[in-house]
Amino acid sequence: MRTDTPPPVRLVDYRPYPFALDHVNLEFFLEPSKTRVRNKMTGRRVFGEHALMNLHGENLKLISIALNGHILPENQYEQTDEGLNIHMPAGEFCLEIETEISPEENTQLSGLYMSGGRFCTQCEAEGFRRITFYPDRPDVLAPFDVRMEANKEKYPYLLSNGNPGKSGDIGTDRHYAEWSDPHPKPSYLFALVAGDFDVYTDSFTTMSGKETPLAIYVDKGDYDRCAYAMDSLKRSMSWDEDVFGREYDLDVFNIVAVRDFNFGAMENKGLNIFNAAYVLADGKTATDADFEAIESIVAHEYFHNWTGNRITCRDWFQLCLKEGLTVYRDQEFSADMRSRAVTRIKDVIRLRARQFSEDGGPLAHSVRPDEYARIDNLYTATVYEKGAELIRMLRTLIGDTAFFAGLNRYFDTYDGQAATIEDFLNSFQLSTSENIKEFANWYSQSGTPVVTASGVYDSIARTYTLTVGQRTEPTPGQPDKLALPIPLRTALFSNKGRRLSTKLNGEINDEHLVVLRDFEQVFVFTDVSSAPIHSLNRGFSAPIKLKDGLNDANRSTLAAADNDPFAQWEGLQTLARGLLIDLASNEDGSMNDRIHAFVDAIDEAFTAAIDDPAFASLILRLPSVGELIQDQNASDPSKFHAARLTLKRAIARHIENSLVATIQNQETGPFDPSASAAGRRALKATAIDLLSSLQNEHAQRISDNFHSATTMTEILASMNALGNIEGGGAEGELFDNALTVFEEKWKDSALVMDKWYSVQAMSVRSDLRARLQRLCARTDFDLKNPNRVRAVAAAFAMNNPVAFHAPDGWGYEFLTDIILKVDGLNPALSARLATAFENWRRFSSDRQIHAEKQLRRLDDANLSKNAQDIITRALA
Ligand code: ARG
Numbered sequence: 065m066r067t068d069t070p071p072p073v074r075l076v077d078y079r080p081y082p083f084a085l086d087h088v089n090l091e092f093f094l095e096p097s098k099t100r101v102r103n104k105m106t107g108r109r110v111f112g113e114h115a116l117m118n119l120h121g122e123n124l125k126l127i128s129i130a131l132n133g134h135i136l137p138e139n140q141y142e143q144t145d146e147g148l149n150i151h152m153p154a155g156e157f158c159l160e161i162e163t164e165i166s167p168e169e170n171t172q173l174s175g176l177y178m179s180g181g182r183f184c185t186q187c188e189a190e191g192f193r194r195i196t197f198y199p200d201r202p203d204v205l206a207p208f209d210v211r212m213e214a215n216k217e218k219y220p221y222l223l224s225n226g227n228p229g230k231s232g233d234i235g236t237d238r239h240y241a242e243w244s245d246p247h248p249k250p251s252y253l254f255a256l257v258a259g260d261f262d263v264y265t266d267s268f269t270t271m272s273g274k275e276t277p278l279a280i281y282v283d284k285g286d287y288d289r290c291a292y293a294m295d296s297l298k299r300s301m302s303w304d305e306d307v308f309g310r311e312y313d314l315d316v317f318n319i320v321a322v323r324d325f326n327f328g329a330m331e332n333k334g335l336n337i338f339n340a341a342y343v344l345a346d347g348k349t350a351t352d353a354d355f356e357a358i359e360s361i362v363a364h365e366y367f368h369n370w371t372g373n374r375i376t377c378r379d380w381f382q383l384c385l386k387e388g389l390t391v392y393r394d395q396e397f398s399a400d401m402r403s404r405a406v407t408r409i410k411d412v413i414r415l416r417a418r419q420f421s422e423d424g425g426p427l428a429h430s431v432r433p434d435e436y437a438r439i440d441n442l443y444t445a446t447v448y449e450k451g452a453e454l455i456r457m458l459r460t461l462i463g464d465t466a467f468f469a470g471l472n473r474y475f476d477t478y479d480g481q482a483a484t485i486e487d488f489l490n491s492f493q494l495s496t497s498e499n500i501k502e503f504a505n506w507y508s509q510s511g512t513p514v515v516t517a518s519g520v521y522d523s524i525a526r527t528y529t530l531t532v533g534q535r536t537e538p539t540p541g542q543p544d545k546l547a548l549p550i551p552l553r554t555a556l557f558s559n560k561g562r563r564l565s566t567k568l569n570g571e572i573n574d575e576h577l578v579v580l581r582d583f584e585q586v587f588v589f590t591d592v593s594s595a596p597i598h599s600l601n602r603g604f605s606a607p608i609k610l611k612d613g614l615n616d617a618n619r620s621t622l623a624a625a626d627n628d629p630f631a632q633w634e635g636l637q638t639l640a641r642g643l644l645i646d647l648a649s650n651e652d653g654s655m656n657d658r659i660h661a662f663v664d665a666i667d668e669a670f671t672a673a674i675d676d677p678a679f680a681s682l683i684l685r686l687p688s689v690g691e692l693i694q695d696q697n698a699s700d701p702s703k704f705h706a707a708r709l710t711l712k713r714a715i716a717r718h719i720e721n722s723l724v725a726t727i728q729n730q731e732t733g734p735f736d737p738s739a740s741a742a743g744r745r746a747l748k749a750t751a752i753d754l755l756s757s758l759q760n761e762h763a764q765r766i767s768d769n770f771h772s773a774t775t776m777t778e779i780l781a782s783m784n785a786l787g788n789i790e791g792g793g794a795e796g797e798l799f800d801n802a803l804t805v806f807e808e809k810w811k812d813s814a815l816v817m818d819k820w821y822s823v824q825a826m827s828v829r830s831d832l833r834a835r836l837q838r839l840c841a842r843t844d845f846d847l848k849n850p851n852r853v854r855a856v857a858a859a860f861a862m863n864n865p866v867a868f869h870a871p872d873g874w875g876y877e878f879l880t881d882i883i884l885k886v887d888g889l890n891p892a893l894s895a896r897l898a899t900a901f902e903n904w905r906r907f908s909s910d911r912q913i914h915a916e917k918q919l920r921r922l923d924d925a926n927l928s929k930n931a932q933d934i935i936t937r938a939l940a
């Protein structure tokens with residue numbers, strides 16, 4: 065165990081900044097190896113008499129400081145590891161600081177760095193301090209003016225936040241451009257881009273009639289892959305006006321795509337910077353999942369303009385204030401653009417895969433934690449995805465009218481400010497008669513509540529007494545849990561599958577909102593005409609784990625009868641989960657009856673859903689291994705994998721003809737990215753996957769499909785399937801042939817080649833280890849490119865549980881080797897990869913020994929603070 069772990073940052077230690085900035089003027093003299101930054105801040109002391117002015121700074125070469133026009137003598141400031149402390153006089157000041165930085169040596173991709181020969185920035189959360197000395201905290205807001213100067217030929221486009229100002233030539237080979245952002249903003253929203261690009265332009269007329277030019281800047285040659293991102297942007301702008309009444313507020317809106325980026329994208333004011341993977345798409349190179357991700361991330365970053373930028377966070381503990389709310393908004397957008405039910409199902413799959421596993425392990429933390437060691441490690445599924453679920457629950461609890469009234473009050477009250485969760489919740493409290501005081505505990509309590517339910521029918525009184533309880537397991541630092549208000553949308557069905565109209569709290573309805581507030585509570589439904597089956601947490605109204613007390617027969621009845629597609633899907637998932645867990649521990653064939661019953665239920669639901677292929681493909685989906693191990697101890701992922709394979713085979717055999725017919729359905733006409741066309745391809749991909757469970761029986765057909773397919777979704781589905789047919793015979797050659805053909809075709813397209821890497825990293829074939837070694841030895845396996853590293857390491861560790869958790873520990877060792885190599889270059893990336901170990905204590909003891917060995921290896925390696933934070937918590 066290392067001892068030099070820095071003390072955590074704590075919410076209770078928050079203190080307002082004693083100085084206010086009225087204006088910031090930045091000048092950049094851009095050179096890859098030596099960029100000069102002149103930073104002129106004017107402002108004043110707002111309180112305190114002797115307070116030092118703390119400016120953050122990291123990796124900066126200080127050239128000069130001047131205060132109120134005079135060079136500052138060295139005894140008036142001190143330089144520390146964290147930055148500068150300056151003795152300031154009372155009243156107003158003008159502070160001018162010049163620094164030098166080296167963008168080309170910046171491999172962390174935080175601050176100002178080079179990507180593909182272009183300058184770009186990433187400042188959230190604490191990257192601005194790597195550009196200049198500054199109060200790099202979200203509660204210090206200022207209007208920014210920016211001037212950039214650079215070589216004209218290499219960097220013809222010079223972009224920053226806000227509105228464009230003057231530009232022109234300097235001498236023969238240099239030029240400059242000025243930008244001005246009138247909206248006061250914190251430093252994390254600053255951005256700068258310089259380089260040569262293809263520029264895809266369009267415009268949007270806002271609700272008040274203002275025509276706003278839009279542009280997407282991409283690598284030369286990528287012009288033809290911008291249309292979908294632009295279309296998504298325009299739809300986002302219009303949707304935010306229609307649904308939330310929010311209008312865009314600058315003269316221009318720009319998006320830049322960069323190849324080297326640590327996450328999805330960044331909402332810098334007026335200049336969103338994106339990982340190119342979430343901008344570029346066309347019918348040949350992108351899967352439907354890519355199109356869907358582009359649509360939602362473009363929307364997400366755009367929506368931040370109001371939820372994040374106009375109203376920002378007082379401190380980083382409030383991160384969910386902007387992220388949870390913005391994820392909620394982008395999920396609603398996707399639901400409106402596509403199928404609401406299918407979107408909801410996918411959101412829940414993602415929540416379960418990423419957030420529930422985080423919440424159930426050593427990295428569990430609340431949506432608004434009260435301390436953190438490293439801010440970069442707080443960009444988690446809990447803050448984002450669970451944060452969004454809290455907003456959704458709040459809306460369910462207080463109703464649409466109060467929800468929108470509260471949100472408008474929030475926008476009106478805090479526009480231009482840095483706010484807190486308390487400010488946010490208070491805006492709703494003032495708009496509803498519902499008491500939401502207890503609801504705030506959802507923000508401070510970590511862990512996923514387990515809700516249990518059981519019911520008793522009284523045929524004489526015609527009542528149904530439903531007893532509901534909640535319990536949350538202890539999580540790190542939180543041994544005792546409170547009861548939370550849990551809104552459960554609830555319906556009762558007859559045992560013939562008819563939805564019953566019943567009375568609860570004086571209201572007659574065929575669906576009720578049951579709000580569980582205590583650890584245990586009893587709800588009495590009256591006017592219940594026959595013995596009912598209860599259907600709880602419909603639409604996933606609360607992010608909980610439900611033990612509904614029903615038997616398989618009841619669930620099958622509900623799955624067949626329910627008119628709510630989410631509830632129907634969830635019923636089948638619950639059936640599948642129970643079956644798979646039992647199958648994993650019973651290999652003696654004694655479960656054939658249950659398997660048959662399940663397959664019949666799936667077949668019935670599948671047949672009924674056939675007109676909605678996107679939904680039908682989700683009906684055929686089985687819970688992932690990652691999901692299945694969540695509530696298990698000493699688990700062996702290969703047993704869950706085998707159980708899934710058994711069940712997939714049973715399904716595939718049962719509907720084999722229909723699956724084959726689905727595959728043979730050829731797409732005609734030009735590529736259509738719409739949700740309905742994507743749904744047809746999703747079903748095809750699922751059919752391919754199911755047929756591949758029958759091993760070589762359909763291998764040739766799948767290979768043929770690979771060669772004839774015209775869309776990336778199908779091509780990739782076929783390759784994935786071939787990679788999951790075990791054995792080294794003819795099938796192995798089919799996989800390798802496909803890889804060769806694919807590589808030949810796409811070797812010059814990095815984003816497409818990322819898929820080629822991932823398909824291999826996710827394959828379950830016995831030659832995987834050697835294959836991964838070969839992949840990592842290739843010259844295009846670039847450790848400095850996060851997309852490429854993730855294509856191998858994250859695909860392997862997060863999506864190939866059987867190999868990652870190989871009983872002899874090679875999977876853990878492989879990931880550890882990569883983490884060790886990446887950490888010196890990019891700590892944000894290595895820390896993220898290390899989270900793959902988060903559930904190591906859930907596995908069988910032999911695996912735990914191997915995982916712990918690798919974690920100790922990392923712990924001893926003197927890693928970056930970011931990675932060390934994850935390792936320390938994982939080992940605690
Ligand atoms: N605010 C960005 C977004 O969600 C993500 C920034 C991530 N920053 C980080 N340090 N992990 O839209």
Ligand code: ZN
Pocket residue numbers: 364368386387390
């Ligand atoms: Zn965000």
